[in-house]
Amino acid sequence: MIAGAATGMMGSLAGCTGLLSDDEQVSAADVDTEVPPGEHDDYYAFLSGGHSGDIRVYGVPSMRQLMRIPVFNVESARGYGFDDETHEMLQESGGYTWGDTHHPRVSQTDNEYDGEWLFVNDKANGRMARIDLKYFETDAIIDLPNHQGTHGACMLMPDSRYVFGVGELRVPIPNDGRDLDDPSEYGSTLSAMSPDPFDHEWDVRVDCNLDNGDSGKDGEWFFTTSYNSEEGVTEREMTAADTDYVVAFNIPRIEDAIDAGEYEEINGVPVVDGTEDSSLNDGDEPLVRYIDVPTNPHGVSVTPDGRYAIASGKLDPTCTVIEIDRLNEVDDPNDAIVGRVNVGNGPLHTAYDGRGHAYTTLFVDSQVVKWDIEAAVEAEKGSEDPVIEKHDVHYSPGHLIAAESYTGDPQGDWLIVLNKLSKDRFLPVGPVFPENDQLFYIGDDDAGMELVKDTPTYPEPHDASIVRADRLDPASVYDPDDLELDFISADDEENFIERDGDQVRVEMYNQRNHFGFEDITVREGDEVTIRSTNIESEEDIIHSLAIPQHDVNVKLAPQETREVTFTADEPGVYWIYCAYFCSALHLEMRSRLLVEPAD
Numbered sequence: 001m002i003a004g005a006a007t008g009m010m011g012s013l014a015g016c017t018g019l020l021s022d023d024e025q026v027s028a029a030d031v032d033t034e035v036p037p038g039e040h041d042d043y044y045a046f047l048s049g050g051h052s053g054d055i056r057v058y059g060v061p062s063m064r065q066l067m068r069i070p071v072f073n074v075e076s077a078r079g080y081g082f083d084d085e086t087h088e089m090l091q092e093s094g095g096y097t098w099g100d101t102h103h104p105r106v107s108q109t110d111n112e113y114d115g116e117w118l119f120v121n122d123k124a125n126g127r128m129a130r131i132d133l134k135y136f137e138t139d140a141i142i143d144l145p146n147h148q149g150t151h152g153a154c155m156l157m158p159d160s161r162y163v164f165g166v167g168e169l170r171v172p173i174p175n176d177g178r179d180l181d182d183p184s185e186y187g188s189t190l191s192a193m194s195p196d197p198f199d200h201e202w203d204v205r206v207d208c209n210l211d212n213g214d215s216g217k218d219g220e221w222f223f224t225t226s227y228n229s230e231e232g233v234t235e236r237e238m239t240a241a242d243t244d245y246v247v248a249f250n251i252p253r254i255e256d257a258i259d260a261g262e263y264e265e266i267n268g269v270p271v272v273d274g275t276e277d278s279s280l281n282d283g284d285e286p287l288v289r290y291i292d293v294p295t296n297p298h299g300v301s302v303t304p305d306g307r308y309a310i311a312s313g314k315l316d317p318t319c320t321v322i323e324i325d326r327l328n329e330v331d332d333p334n335d336a337i338v339g340r341v342n343v344g345n346g347p348l349h350t351a352y353d354g355r356g357h358a359y360t361t362l363f364v365d366s367q368v369v370k371w372d373i374e375a376a377v378e379a380e381k382g383s384e385d386p387v388i389e390k391h392d393v394h395y396s397p398g399h400l401i402a403a404e405s406y407t408g409d410p411q412g413d414w415l416i417v418l419n420k421l422s423k424d425r426f427l428p429v430g431p432v433f434p435e436n437d438q439l440f441y442i443g444d445d446d447a448g449m450e451l452v453k454d455t456p457t458y459p460e461p462h463d464a465s466i467v468r469a470d471r472l473d474p475a476s477v478y479d480p481d482d483l484e485l486d487f488i489s490a491d492d493e494e495n496f497i498e499r500d501g502d503q504v505r506v507e508m509y510n511q512r513n514h515f516g517f518e519d520i521t522v523r524e525g526d527e528v529t530i531r532s533t534n535i536e537s538e539e540d541i542i543h544s545l546a547i548p549q550h551d552v553n554v555k556l557a558p559q560e561t562r563e564v565t566f567t568a569d570e571p572g573v574y575w576i577y578c579a580y581f582c583s584a585l586h587l588e589m590r591s592r593l594l595v596e597p598a599d
């Protein structure tokens with residue numbers, strides 16, 4: 001701890017700026033952040049990879065990167081996008097080879113992480129993906145046809161009944177060439193999916209744009225911000241108005257409308273009209289409520305107790321506190337605003353420690369501000385009084401995330417701040433700088449926030465979820481019953497090479513240090529499908545099926561079966577080899593693909 005320093009600082013809490021000079025900065029030794037070699041972390045952190053299109057898995061508090069999970073990108077080490085199944089999944093969801101992941105959210109039961117699924121958006125192409133946390137693998141992608149960019153991503157709490165994708169970019173719906181230059185006809189939608197099976201259920205259409213989102217804790221309200229209530233298409237137009245919205249969706253009302261058939265089917269999706277003038281918004285129980293907040297808000301998040309939705313001002317130095325239950329009582333939704341705290345410049349996102357504090361990133365000020373939620377409700381609007389502490393970060397933070405902050409019961413110990421700029425913090429690596437994910441210990445309110453670690457990050461994470469490690473139960477070998485393809489054992493009858501016209505099918509097992517066939521002979525122009533099972537049952541013994549000059553590298557973890565199809569279009573000898581270092585004879589784990597010339 002930094003007891004000595006903290007006592008002095010906290011003595012003058014009211015005037016505390018939390019700005020520590022460099023030599024005052026807390027060192028890692030002050031807090032127990034060390035995870036000695038061979039020991040495990042207490043938490044998983046799942047970070048989005050931004051326009052890398054993937055998810056990164058860190059251990060907290062060590063901040064070691066444990067794994068990456070490809071999602072919308074093609075990735076050779078894990079063979080993702082190479083084998084037929086993942087290749088088809090990417091093809092059927094649009095055929096793109098990249099995406100822009102922002103908001104990784106883990107499924108919950110009873111407002112607690114259940115460790116089953118992780119969902120994440122694609123801001124680039126309007127998609128949502130599901131990752132199976134038993135295997136740490138993307139297992140389904142939904143292309144949302146009424147979205148251009150899906151930004152916010154979240155689930156309806158307490159039980160993840162819906163997965164929500166929030167459409168950011170206003171476009172004609174359907175976007176088929178109509179209304180090209182008539183932006184007043186553009187719109188966006190909130191899309192709802194079921195988690196398992198992962199299916200698209202319905203959309204709600206609005207005229208404004210939608211941005212970040214978060215769910216209330218009791219299954220009733222879902223909130224998003226909107227920064228383009230102006231329905232503009234230029235920066236000047238989108239920032240013209242003094243206010244924009246927090247848009248509150250009443251989910252049971254929307255379900256009633258769906259059940260009553262009050263929707264239009266667009267692109268095969270039932271779309272409910274949630275626009276301001278919609279008849280469904282007349283009367284006592286509007287489907288969608290539009291709450292005025294200062295211009296161009298960014299993040300919105302719900303407090304762990306489910307009482308408040310807090311929206312960050314971005315262009316305005318305040319956070320707006322909305323009392324959720326009041327939305328059911330007031331005629332004017334603006335009357336549900338119960339607080340507006342002046343936090344500083346460029347507030348983007350807010351996280352929670354479960355002790356009544358909110359932590360908000362200040363992009364412009366390069367700080368995190370800690371403030372008291374109830375004090376913000378009691379204080380006059382625009383007051384700075386609820387602010388407890390401001391701490392410099394390095395530099396220009398976007399999201400920040402506290403351990404289990406998105407649940408009903410945050411752990412209150414660790415906070416990661418995802419800084420967009422690292423400037424001088426690391427050895428220079430050329431003009432593309434790493435980002436800087438900074439770890440803070442927030443478990444001691446007397447000592448204040450303690451910066452304990454800088455972590456350089458490959459571009460460009462936006463958000464994260466931190467989940468207690470004991471909530472997950474990952475598999476270390478595949479259960480063949482979980483896979484679609486049949487297991488191929490070492491039995492002779494299960495291993496064969498079969499020809500049908502110019503299609504060749506190979507089924508073979510593999511293990512240390514060979515493949516089922518030493519040679520596979522095909523003819524120039526054949527379409528070849530190889531299915532292979534890694535029959536090892538020992539964990540951590542991974543093989544791959546790599547074929548030079550055919551763009552094939554399929555990873556095969558223990559007990560895993562995968563299939564890959566390619567065309568043998570050049571005669572010659574190609575050494576099929578294993579790219580995972582699996583044993584002392586790893587280099588000898590090979591087979592020959594012999595492609596005979598077509599006369």
Ligand code: K7E
Pocket residue numbers: 102103151212298299348349398399462463
């Ligand atoms: Cu602040 Cu996508 Cu949550 Cu970045 S986010 S833009």
Ligand code: RUQ
Pocket residue numbers: 002005006009010016017018019020389390391447448449450
């Ligand atoms: S701290 S404001 Cu950043 Cu140790 Cu007291």
Ligand code: CUA
Pocket residue numbers: 511512542543544578579580581582583586587589
């Ligand atoms: Cu199997 Cu290397």
Ligand code: CA
Pocket residue numbers: 227228229230238239240241243244295296
């Ligand atoms: Ca605006």
